[in-house]
Amino acid sequence: MTERTDAIIIGAGHNGLVCAAYLARAGLKVLCLESADSAGGMSAPRSIADDYHFPGLAHVAYPVAAAIRRDLRLEQFGYEPGKAIDTIALDANGKHLTIGSNGVSGDGLPESDEKAYPEFREQYLAFAKALRPLFDNKPPRLKDIEFADKTTLAKLGWNIRVGLGRETMYEFLRVAAINIYDVLNEVFDDDRLKGAMAVDAVMGSAMGPRTPGTVLTWLQRLQGELNGPVSMQSGGRSQLVHALTQSAEDAGTTVRLNAHVSRILVENGKAFGVELSSGEMLKAGLVISNADPRSTFTRLVGAPTLDAMFANRVTQIRGAGVVAKMHVALSGKPEFSGLPEAQMADRLLIAPSMNYVERAFNHSKYDECSEDPILEITIPSLHNDALAPEGHHVMSINVAFVPYRLEGGWKEQKATLAYRVISQLGRYSPNLKSLIVDHELLTPQDIEQQFHAVRGHWHHGELSIHQSFMMRPLHGAAQYDTPIEKLFLCGAGSHPGGGLTGLPGRNAAKRILKLRGAK
């Protein structure tokens, strides 16, 4: 390559694309390298049995922040936040609950719960809003504090003390670090409701409802809700990754597919390019990794190039994936007992109580799969009929608390898990089994292999309090810059973490541009 490249971004997942688009818009020549044959990473569409298409690992998402949509002109490139969907807490006896942005309803729901729900939601959205400055900015540095950090902390302080008001602030301080189990039990009685709400706090984390810190993980999820209601990812032009790719390319970014980075080139503590597994060397002024920080440092940079203690701390980053993904091709529309057809297009949850959730989590702690898995089911083809042949459908299922390492190994037992998922579904949808054309099951190990996410973790590292904010992914690399000069992080492993938010990518780009400006 004779052409000058200012920045190489490793991984064209959504954060890599956001970062690329911001940098390119600021005038940098950006080359975004993607090992797969399409951009998008975990949100890249996938297909099975040729004709059945799925939106990717992330099948539901919140809208990306307005600032990113505006800055990157995403609407112009086709992005539209999907239609709001409800969450249906499925009940084995057909008494399903409908949980939406405005309220909850369903057969047998106590009136007190129905009344308490909107108020509770409002309060927690207020908490989430108070934390917003932490998510929109680089995490503040506590030592050698910078002016921007002071602004972030001042906004946070103001939001919590003045924004929330005294009473609400005390309530926030009381609950911020405790578990969702206690909080939901204080307010609600209905097991179905509590089970479904608890799933939102723990899905994707190695935490059960009783694990401390699960209020915080829920507040992190609610950050998305502040942008708008959750919607189905149903592929096509409207999908985020499509618009992001267009926006990045429009600004001059080159997205190169099938380019697998095997090494980040470092000399005298300074990154100056990457080597591809083909042996090709690409040089750039900056290297920005959207890969998992653990593989960035351990595999791409290599422990010998880092200081010894830092290299060891990288290996201590917690985060083994606990969610499997199952894609099912169906020859017809499934039926769910007691569920009106219109509601099948919503997000369906099998998590009938908090104890059910906790028990499923317990199994994963002991490298087992629960016989009663937690399932988050979507049928994207109900939103986009191009996803399957006419009359056929695709079903996308997140199976929570599937361990990365399974006692006895995955090879022999993957079929057992698939069988369990289908059997469990069969209790709610009697005709499902007869409709299955094909399926694929991605265990955390498969996710690791296919998406280069260490131990198959969605968020490139657990979103626990000790790995959040100025500790994400670890002290010494929490401001997107790293101990290696000219090497930056921009992925889910960095603050504020995973989810289809684009925030790590945007914050990283802002940080990089600021540091360049300061030079």
Next chain:
Amino acid sequence: MNIDREHFRQALQRTPFHDRLVALSTTEEWMTWNTYKVPRVVDKLSTEYFAVRSGCSVMDLTPMEKYRITGKSARQFLDRLVTRDLSRLRPGRVTYVVWCNDKGKLIDDGTLFQFGEDDYRLCAQHHQLDWLLMSAMGFDVHIEVETHEVAALAVQGPTSFSVLSAAGIDDLDQLKPFDIATLRCGDVPVTVSRTGYTGDLGYELWTDPAHALQLWDAIFGVQGLYEIHAMGLSALEMVRIEAGFIMPGFDFNTAEATVRNGFDRSPYEAGLGWVVNPDKGHFTGRKALLAEKSRPARRRLMKIVVDGNKPVGEAFIFSGKNGKQVGEIKCATWSPILKANLALADIEYINGRLPAKLWARIDYQRELKWLSTWAECQSRSKPFYDPAHKSATPPARF
């Protein structure tokens, strides 16, 4: 490594030379060094001191922490571990090294022996296995503790060459400072390095513990006016200060044992900037040390000569008589051969410079009454005692 199951019955381990030391000890002044029982003074401090400076001292070095480092990337591992450029180290040579944590603060110092292509020994003052193993991540390297498997003697002093030759170790005459040779002492295979911690001519002998006593007896069996004396750690403390050698854990707090912020020391601060080569490529602490180097110096561990003959002990240093307190003495000795009060002092710089004047306030006792006096100090950049015979090859015969 075989651990004696009954080891707990002995509070302190015995070195392979222990029986001989017991037989020679008239003072019964023992102390602990790295879990071993070693003599503070064997017979008489002045005799032991002068054995180093004008005869031949023999000191049991076995408790020194010894690590065997082997494997295909042993050299890369060591390059990343230590601050010094090792490109000139080759088989048969020894070099002095220090290593730091990520913040560029000293963990320990030691001597690095290269025996073969991928075969090294690292000798350190303090236990280092955990740090070495942490540093080994990503390298094809094997690290083994061989502290207890290698018996070691330091034979030091102007007559040491003649003594070892008389004891039956041939071919020492061409051994240069920091050379290693695999030799024999009669039937006993012995590795000899021309190294030491005394600042005098001297050798360190490394052998199988099973041969330890044979080696000892061969040395002490040498007849003639060589002044061969077993030495304890008190005399070693005197001579190492004369030589300007520092002692991690005493002259500065080692990084991994430091809790309080700012109480650890960098190689620059310890006066060891000469073993830091940031241009050699990556090593742990490099970035921090480069940053430190770009800032004005904040402090140095200095060699100072304190006027007068009052024993210095522990004392504060001031920027003038009754001036600002700028430092403290970390170790001191009266040097019989230089007739001077020598010390290493940790001194804060003022505006990036060593204060122009240094005064020590010395508290001392006279017939149990505490008195205080002031003494001016002169800083020294060279070792206090550095005789020409130390590095002569071949060494003079006696």
